[in-house]
Structures are given as C-alpha cells and as structure tokens.
Amino acid sequence: MFLAKFFPAHGITVFHPPALVVQFDDLLASQLLFVWDELMDPVLVREQLGRDVPFSPAALAGYTRRIERLEGEWVYSLVEQEGAVLAGFVLLGLSDAEFERLDEHEQAPIHCLRHPCRVQVGNLERVASVHLATGSYLGE
Numbered sequence: 001m002f003l004a005k006f007f008p009a010h011g012i013t014v015f016h017p018p019a020l021v022v023q024f025d026d027l028l029a030s031q032l033l034f035v036w037d038e039l040m041d042p043v044l045v046r047e048q049l050g051r052d053v054p055f056s057p058a059a060l061a062g063y064t065r066r067i068e069r070l071e072g073e074w075v076y077s078l079v080e081q082e083g084a085v086l087a088g089f090v091l092l093g094l095s096d097a098e099f100e101r102l103d104e105h106e107q108a109p110i111h112c113l114r115h116p117c118r119v120q121v122g123n124l125e126r127v128a129s130v131h132l133a134t135g136s137y138l139g140e
Helices: 024-029 042-049 096-105
Strands: 003-007 012-016 033-035 055-070 073-091 112-121 124-133
Touching: 012 024, 024 124, 033 055, 033 112, 042 096, 073 124, 096 124
Parallel strands: 033 124
Antiparallel strands: 003 012, 012 055, 033 073, 055 073, 055 112, 112 124
16 A cells, blocks of 8 residues: 655655655655556566555656567567657665666566656656667567
C-alpha cells in the first residue's frame, strides 16, 4: 500500500510507502529513473529491489511507447516521435546498486542502455535516466 503526498506549489504527487516520510527535497536530491513499461508496476519493482520505492507521475517529450510481440515474447521499446509525450513514472531514491539491479532486469547492455533525459514532473523539469533499446537482442 502507498500513501500520496501532494506538493501543491509544484503540482507534484509522490506515492510512497507509509513508513517513508517524503519531502520535496527528495525530488531534487535523488537520482531519478523514468519508467514507462512494466516497471510502472510497484509490485514488480518491489520484487526486483526487495522494497517499495516512492514514485511520481512524469512525462518524457519526444518519445512514444511501442509494444510488439516477437517470438512469443512482449517487447517494449521507445520510439522517437516529434510532438509525442510519453506518460510514465519517475522512481525516487534509488541507490547505485538498485540502478544496477534494474539494469539487469532490462537486460542491459544487450536490450537496453541507461541514458540521461529531461522529464517533466509536475511543473518541475528534471534530468532522469531512461532505458532505451540498443537494437540488439539475445540470440543475435
């Protein structure tokens, strides 16, 4: 279960575990990971990291989501598209080890690599990381 903390001056809502006190400075101080696929599921993130991670709705300009079925497996990728805005979340307060664990989940560097991007979180623009497809897949 998550609680919601709203920061009205910035139009930002952060969803967080009840035991964690969230402050606005957490949005400024922490490294952010923009997620747009199955990592938008807090249960999957908990399974991967062993804890609930606070998150906030965010948007990434210039990209759209592509989901296709290849060899019986769902493959998610981002495609650059002028004028597009992709809705997702930013995960807050990740450690370097947790970033690496999520890299493994995204099968980096074979499927995806982490790249910096600019995301909109409420009326705040922040630099975050995002996993982008490399074009290489297992078995190639």
